[in-house]
Amino acid sequence: MALKSTIYKVQLQLADMDRHVYADHSLTLARHPSETEERLMMRVLAFALHVSADDTHGQLEFTKGLSDVDEPALWHKDLTGQLLHWIELGQPDDRRLIKAAGRAERVTVIAYAASTPVWWAPLQGKLSRAPNISVWQIPAEQSQALAALAQRGMNLQVTVQDGIVWVGDGEHSVQIEPVKLTP
Template sequence: MGDKAILFNTHIDVANLDKHRYDSLHFTVALNHAETLEHLVMRVLAFSLVPDGIPHFTKHPNSTDTPDIYTESYEANYGFWINIGMPEIKQLKRASKSAEHVIIFMLKDRKWLEDNQLQLIGLSNLTIISLSREFISELSYSLDRSIHWSVVLDGKKLSVSDQHQFYSTEIDDFHSVEEEELLH
């Protein structure tokens, strides 16, 4: 009984002010038994911020062989390969060969970035988006089985409002590709 996923009905209004992209997304997402609420929140945010294409969740998030979220591509196996958390460098290199763009959403961890920066520089299609732990924790704490968020990306400022509160954070990012190609 404890292995059943918990489903969340999700409605997200997205505004990317820099790209003049406005969407209204409706989807159901599952919290898997081995997944934390923080990881789920990061997956939902990443899904809502996919720059181009139709995003898909993979069936087994946290797998080292598949992305958490992806878009399809005619040129490569994946258009966007999106993972949540700090992957192994070996996994990033494999993803970089399988996708046109690789985006990693992670909690801010300057030490991990500093320790791996030299190995990351050679991955020309990689973007790492770092979000504040407090921001993700606040969203996780207020999470309801029916998620209704308004998400606004304005430069490096990410804002989320639900029916009760407003949350905001600055995005730290590391780019190996041209910044204007992705989330800006």
């Protein structure tokens, strides 16, 4: 018998002062049996950092993710179905990223494992020919602290100011400082 996904409900209050995006979002996420809570929370963080202020040019959406190897963790398509933004999590290989760069206007990678420098070293030169790819690192201790906030029902407040992200659930708070690896 196959294991079923676990459903997480998130009430997200976003105040992104860097991008002037202020909104409340009700999110329902299915956590694949092989997905960790750390990756699940990185999906929530990626959503908060990249959601648009309005839906006039389509919406940022969670994809099938781990259930479909041809899709990223999140993507933003315009109203015609054109792929505007492809968002990957973890440490995808260079061929996947180059292919995504050909399909989408923008590609963002959010790496969060302690092994990110080892993964990034050989890819850095290969990805320089795709200027629409940006790679960010979330320090492992910060992503693990974020994972500790995971619950089946969450009320999260996310504040972004001067490139620093604070995520809180009313009782605990995590400060996240993304590091840009691409120029």
